[in-house]
Amino acid sequence: MAELPVTFIQVTDITRITPRMARVTFEADHLDDSVGRSPDQQLKLCFPRAGQRLPVLPEQNDDAASWYQAFLAIPEDERPWMRSFTLRRRVPGTRTVEIDFVLHGDTGPATGWAGSARPGDRLGMVGPSAVYARPVSLTDSIAAADWLLLAGDETALPAIGTLLEALPKEARALVYIEVADHTEQQSFETAGDVTVHWLYRDGTPPGRSEVLPDAVRGAEFPPGRPFAWLAGEAGAVRALRRHLVNDRGLDKGSIDFSGYWRFKLTQDDAPTSEDMAEAQERLAEFQAAADDHS
Ligand SMILES: Cc1cc2nc3c(=O)[nH]c(=O)nc-3n(C[C@H](O)[C@H](O)[C@H](O)COP(=O)(O)OP(=O)(O)OC[C@H]3O[C@@H](n4cnc5c(N)ncnc54)[C@H](O)[C@@H]3O)c2cc1C
Numbered sequence: 001m002a003e004l005p006v007t008f009i010q011v012t013d014i015t016r017i018t019p020r021m022a023r024v025t026f027e028a029d030h031l032d033d034s035v036g037r038s039p040d041q042q043l044k045l046c047f048p049r050a051g052q053r054l055p056v057l058p059e060q061n062d063d064a065a066s067w068y069q070a071f072l073a074i075p076e077d078e079r080p081w082m083r084s085f086t087l088r089r090r091v092p093g094t095r096t097v098e099i100d101f102v103l104h105g106d107t108g109p110a111t112g113w114a115g116s117a118r119p120g121d122r123l124g125m126v127g128p129s130a131v132y133a134r135p136v137s138l139t140d141s142i143a144a145a146d147w148l149l150l151a152g153d154e155t156a157l158p159a160i161g162t163l164l165e166a167l168p169k170e171a172r173a174l175v176y177i178e179v180a181d182h183t184e185q186q187s188f189e190t191a192g193d194v195t196v197h198w199l200y201r202d203g204t205p206p207g208r209s210e211v212l213p214d215a216v217r218g219a220e221f222p223p224g225r226p227f228a229w230l231a232g233e234a235g236a237v238r239a240l241r242r243h244l245v246n247d248r249g250l251d252k253g254s255i256d257f258s259g260y261w262r263f264k265l266t267q268d269d270a271p272t273s274e275d276m277a278e279a280q281e282r283l284a285e286f287q288a289a290a291d292d293h294s
Helices: 064-073 109-115 138-144 154-166 211-217 234-247 273-293
Strands: 006-018 021-028 042-047 081-086 096-102 122-126 147-153 172-179 193-200 226-233 255-261
Touching (some): 006 096, 021 109, 021 122, 081 109, 081 154, 096 154, 147 234, 154 172, 154 255, 172 211, 211 234, 226 234, 255 273
Parallel strands (some): 147 172, 147 226, 172 193, 226 255
Antiparallel strands (some): 006 021, 021 096, 042 081
């Protein structure tokens, strides 16, 4: 498979699974067999610019760096809006994929598109690919840890759903999920021994609530060594990671973390110095994990 497969995908169905979460079902023109076989598969969606019916996609390229060059080579006024998402599910044996979109308002190309998507609409999909992130190996993580800590906001729910569904029997997981209110709760199938804590912002805007870091700070952890997976608004993820390292004594290698979105910044805005420093750390850990497996 190409490192970064590129395909068009076409909407076949849209369901509101909660008031602020749309599950969009797509039929992909092409889909590798490996897609959907493991949890937490990350991908990028390309949205058309105003006036375009279809987004302009770069040529597929086996080399990730060249692919990005090809993307940047598209004239800026034609270049698609690109946003990161998680494969929620692939229907086995088909080219059908499901992606869950948080409807956070009309303030970005992704949420704006999802709020008015119709069957027949087409987007571009780049990935899923391990190029975007160190793949979470549940087997490796659980083998090295006694239990899993999963913490995130609603943007992390699709990934958390795939992680819980892939948990081996009796694997222990403690999950903290921040959502707007109780109407945003979802349920997941799992073979694991899972405790989920739903946390509600109850009127505080997303990105401004302390409810998630506060809950994890106040949590009584099970005995033994955890492996932590953290995703959501970048400031909250940063606070969680600091707490786990500084107050709970976790080593950085047993934390997989990712700022999924940034308060008041779009995914097109330049990285802050904190984003850059974290990207460097993630790269170093990615490299160390790759070296361990070679
Ligand atoms: C690896 C990865 C996987 C992800 N998976 C998913 C997924 O499966 N489903 C999903 O919905 N999101 C997911 N996200 C998050 C998603 O990429 C961001 O929320 C993205 O900013 C949405 O793009 P947009 O065009 O709607 O908004 P942008 O144009 O990026 O931002 C516009 C404005 O909206 C604000 N904003 C962005 N996201 C939110 C939010 N969730 N709540 C409130 N305000 C927000 C920004 O601060 C900005 O002010 C993922 C992100 C990453 C990095």
